[in-house]
Amino acid sequence: MPLSALSPTFSTNPSASLTSISPYLSKFTTTTKTRRISKKIGVFTPKFSPISALSDPYVLQIAETLEDSVPSTSSPPLQKLRDNSSNTLLSTPWPSRKDEPFRFTDTSFLKNSTIQPTPPPKNQSLSPKNESLDTLLPTLSIIDGYITGSLNQLTDFPNGVYIGSLLSVDSEAILKRVSEYEFSFKGDLFYSLNGVGTPDVVLVYVPEGCKVENPLLLRYISVEGSEKESKSLPFSNPRVLVLVEKGGEISLVEEYVGGDKDQCYWTNSVMEVVVGEGAKVNHSYIQNQSFNAAHIKWTWVQQESNSTYEHIEVSTGGKLSRHNIHIQQVGPDTVTELSTFHMCVSDQTQDLHSRLVLDHPRGVSQQIHKCIVAHSSGQAVFDGNVQVNRYAQQTDAGQLTRSLLLEPRATVNVKPNLQIIADDVKCSHGAAISDLEEDQLFYFRARGIDAETARKALIFSFAAEVVDRFPNASIRKRVETHIRELLDPSCL
The missing domain is CATH 1.10.287 (Helix Hairpins)
Known part of the structure; x- marks a missing residue:
């Protein structure tokens, strides 16, 4: 019985009768593990909680399924992430077209499917379709959200650099640094679902003053898939935490690939990046998944003073592809460059929601977004927000979006947004939509x-x-x- 069937019995009255749901309580409370979410909502306990009235039964059902699918952990940082995420889900509904962030993004494709968390991968041989961008690059492979050891091609890195599973860290200094990091950013529903459902966290740690010469390739491979007619949707939740200390440098390449272009699956990915004082991160992101897949990604970046973050993105796959990127400049003299290109050649939605917050003087940010819609049922969405706050004086911020519509009924919705509170700035933004001249x-x-x-x-x-x-x-x-x-x- 889905949790949605129980929603009419929600009540804030502590004396409310449980007779109507008592036949189902044992089903939800006799599992082999203690459920964090079950303990926090009244429908699973003898007393009802006021927060139960705010909970979305469908969201809780997915969260319960994810929680049962991941192994228990003794890692305090990972446990904190799961607890914070489960608490957030208690009051987070499934998004609809009535919500402004999803006004042009239809997620019914996901809600109408049967969500099935992907199991740990067995020995998988990669087909030619999944060959890497460059086999000479140091590579860490993540299959269906799980870090795999057999496919890694990691070469020697400078002393102190760690790249791998958070659960496998044996350095007390690195563990202490990770424990100091607060998984406190509040994203949307999908951000929190990832926190509950991620089996592990890929940790990329660069110590102070260390410069990693060769780019690191993080290669996400979707193996589990279903036929379109089955309505089944394998669901994976890869997550990466990048910590680059003061003066460190690294170049990252994220590549998302799948099997057959007709396979159905859902990749729900999160990357968190902390760029220390004077550090530099170059982040390349290539998304080429199945045209029947869902690809939802969050990228959260925190930049300290004198740091540089460069992001280059090309996204062409997915029936539904959405990238949420949030960048917070927490020190002066920071540099942020965002370059993105999206293309729809099928019945696709390519969606980019970006937000850049500048709170300190002499920040520099440049964003260019381009998209091509080459199908009559294709749709592109761009919602870009640059916020220049009161103390971000002498800021130089630019934002530009350009779109090509190559079919009569192709659609693009753009919303460039520049909010300026500071009075000593140089800022500009623009938008252009056309066919070829x-x-x-x-x-x-x-x-x-x-x-x-x-x-x-x-x-x-x-x-x-x-x-x-x-x-x-x-x-x-x-x-x-x-x-x-x-x-x-x-x-x-």
Whole structure:
């Protein structure tokens, strides 16, 4: 019996009768493990709690399923994460189109599916479809949300650098540093579901003054999948914590790949990045999952004084793809650069919600967002917020979004938003939406180039401004090839 069936019995009256739900209490309370969420809501206890009236039964049902699927842990930081997340879920409803952050993002695809947490992977052999961007890069593989040891290709790193499972950390100094980190950021429902359902946390730790020369590839592989007609949705929750101490530097590449392009699954990912004073992080993010998959990702970044964070993103996969990126500058003289490119070549939704908060002087932020919608049922969403607060004087902030609509009924919803409270700043933002200009096509055709070739060249050059910013040549080449393949008429 789903928890939604019990919702009419919710009451804030301590003397309310439990007769109507007593046949089901044993089902929920006789599991082999103690459930944190069950103990916090009145429907599972002899006394009702006022918070039960605020709880969403469907959300609690998913949370219970996730909690039962993950092993118990003796790691205090991971336990704290799970507890904080479960507390948040008690008052977090499933989002609807009436909620402003999801006004243009339909999540009914998820709610109408049967959510099934992915089990730990067995010995998996990677197919050619899942070959890495560059096998020469140091690689950590995460299969269906689980860190795998057999596929790792990690080479030697400088002393003090740790890359791997949080549960496997044996350094007291690193454990102490991680314990000092508060998993306190409050994201949305999906952020909290990840906190409850993640089996482990990938920890990337760079000590003070250490510069990691080679880029680190974090490769997320979705193996479990279902047929579209089955309504079943395997659900994974990978999570990464990046701690870069004062003066440290590292380059990260996240690559999301899946099996067959028709498989259904849901990847619900979170990355938290702490950039210490004077430190630098270059973050590349490539999302190329199944056209029937759901991909929801949170990236939370905290920048201390004189630090630099660079983000380059290309997202082309997923039936529903949403990236929430929140950046908090907590010191002066910080530099933030965001470059994103999204493309819809099928019945897809590509959604980017970004928020950048500047609270200190002389901050610099530059954001460019580009998207192409090349399908009549495709949709792109951009909601970008830059907030320059009172003490963020002498800030230089720029935001630009450009979109190409290549089909008559293709849709893009853009909402650039620049909020300025400080009075000594240099800020700008802009938005442009169009199809290819006829005079641009005429320029090519007048020189003997056919219309189809000219169109492809112009579309690719539109994406190249972002793709060219990838710091690694092999990554740029692989992404360029992938985009050209998607622009082939057979793919559109």
